[in-house]
Amino acid sequence: MSQQDNLAVQQKFGNAVNTGELEQLRDLIAADVVDHDPAPDQGAGPEGYIRMFAELRASFPDLAVSVDQLVMDEDKIAIAYTISGTQKGDFWGVAPTGRKIRARGVQIARFRDGKMVERWGSSDQLGILQQIGARATSA
Numbered sequence: 001m002s003q004q005d006n007l008a009v010q011q012k013f014g015n016a017v018n019t020g021e022l023e024q025l026r027d028l029i030a031a032d033v034v035d036h037d038p039a040p041d042q043g044a045g046p047e048g049y050i051r052m053f054a055e056l057r058a059s060f061p062d063l064a065v066s067v068d069q070l071v072m073d074e075d076k077i078a079i080a081y082t083i084s085g086t087q088k089g090d091f092w093g094v095a096p097t098g099r100k101i102r103a104r105g106v107q108i109a110r111f112r113d114g115k116m117v118e119r120w121g122s123s124d125q126l127g128i129l130q131q132i133g134a135r136a137t138s139a
Contacts, residue, residue, distance in 0.1 A: 003072050006111040010070075010077045013116065017065055020057050022050045030115040037121050040092075060085030060101065068104075078108045083123065087132045094134045101131040 009028050016024040029046040042048040057063050063085040071078045084102045087094070105123035109116045 001075075001111060001114055003074065005114060006075065006077055007070075007072065009111055009114055009116065010079070010109065014065055014067065017053055017063070022053050022057075025049050025053070028115060030112070030117045033116055034118045036119065059087060059089040059091035059096075061088050062086050075112065076108055076110045078106070080104065080106050091132060092129065092134075094129065094132050097132050099132050101128050103127045103131070 012024060013028050016022055016028070026046045029049055031045050033045060033049075035042065035048075038048065039052045042052045063083065065081050065083050067079050067081050069080040082102060082104055084100065086100050087097050089096055103124040104127075105121060107119060107121035110118040
């Protein structure tokens with residue numbers, strides 16, 4: 001696959017997340033995808049991504065992901081992104097607050113045969129929790 005083919009897959013992935021049409025992810029993510037940095041309780045394969053993004057969209061129904069920078073080589077695409085949304089549902093044990101969040105993240109995805117086969121990434125999860133008013137507790 002060409003760089004442009006991989007870019008098209010990445011763009012479809014982002015569109016599925018932004019529109020909530022998460023079933024499309026089945027066609028974009030390999031069944032044996034390796035995620036080096038999965039979200040808590042994400043699960044394996046496309047189903048894990050669908051469940052994770054469904055839960056995120058339930059917490060932040062107006063979730064939007066925008067790409068700030070993109071760099072690609074023959075089989076990988078790296079993006080720096082910003083997510084935003086309004087907390088209308090529970091998020092990691094925090095009841096809905098109605099607060100708006102904005103957080104940065106980075107992802108590197110490797111593609112083969114028109115699907116994402118490997119992913120590395122990091123989002124500012126602590127920043128999100130702070131923005132919705134979560135308080136740290138001592139153990």
